[in-house]
Amino acid sequence: MTEQPHPEWDASYTADAPAPWDIGRPQPTFARLADEGRLTGRLLDAGCGTGENALLAASRGADVTGIDVAPTAIARARAKASERRLAARFEVADALGLGRLSLSLDTVIDSGVFHVFGDDDRARYVASLAAVLRPAGACYLMCFSDRQPGTWGPRRVRADELRAAFSDGWAVESITADTFDINPMDGTTQVQAWLAAIRRN
Numbered sequence: 586m587t588e589q590p591h592p593e594w595d596a597s598y599t600a601d602a603p604a605p606w607d608i609g610r611p612q613p614t615f616a617r618l619a620d621e622g623r624l625t626g627r628l629l630d631a632g633c634g635t636g637e638n639a640l641l642a643a644s645r646g647a648d649v650t651g652i653d654v655a656p657t658a659i660a661r662a663r664a665k666a667s668e669r670r671l672a673a674r675f676e677v678a679d680a681l682g683l684g685r686l687s688l689s690l691d692t693v694i695d696s697g698v699f700h701v702f703g704d705d706d707r708a709r710y711v712a713s714l715a716a717v718l719r720p721a722g723a724c725y726l727m728c729f730s731d732r733q734p735g736t737w738g739p740r741r742v743r744a745d746e747l748r749a750a751f752s753d754g755w756a757v758e759s760i761t762a763d764t765f766d767i768n769p770m771d772g773t774t775q776v777q778a779w780l781a782a783i784r785r786n
């Protein structure tokens with residue numbers, strides 16, 4: 586499946602400096618989830634970037650597909666998979682239209698996608714996830730938190746906004762305070778996040 590490229594996101598991967606979130610390794614939270622045996626089965630990394638979280642899941646035996654709207658990121662993810670001899674698939678696709686992928690998934694991971702959407706697209710995204718995640722399937726979602734001070738970076742998300750977004754057809758099992766690792770910005774290497782564990786009804 587080929588989507589129209591999104592130049593604004595692709596530019597994040599062609600700039601001279603790496604994007605803040607493109608840290609060259611899995612986010613520690615997803616490494617912990619992998620160690621706990623949660624990144625299993627048919628797994629989708631929605632907004633996979635250059636593929637580190639997806640490749641981690643593949644290395645632990647998951648049947649992995651990663652999608653992103655940035656062709657440059659997908660090309661890098663494919664190259665990493667080849668170099669590491671991991672059988673993960675990476676496609677240019679939009680997280681708002683996952684139903685077009687004709688997938689039936691056990692697990693979805695989201696590292697920093699939910700918080701980029703406005704209210705209308707947020708609802709479309711949740712519906713898109715529902716279109717591919719089987720009943721009782723698990724979604725592990727990390728987003729920027731309202732606990733993060735200042736105004737730079739993506740939109741802050743409150744825990745109650747997460748609960749509201751996933752109130753119909755989902756069970757929010759937990760929302761816990763966590764952190765994203767980022768490339769250094771003004772001396773900062775971590776930002777505040779929420780980790781939500783959500784199950785499809």
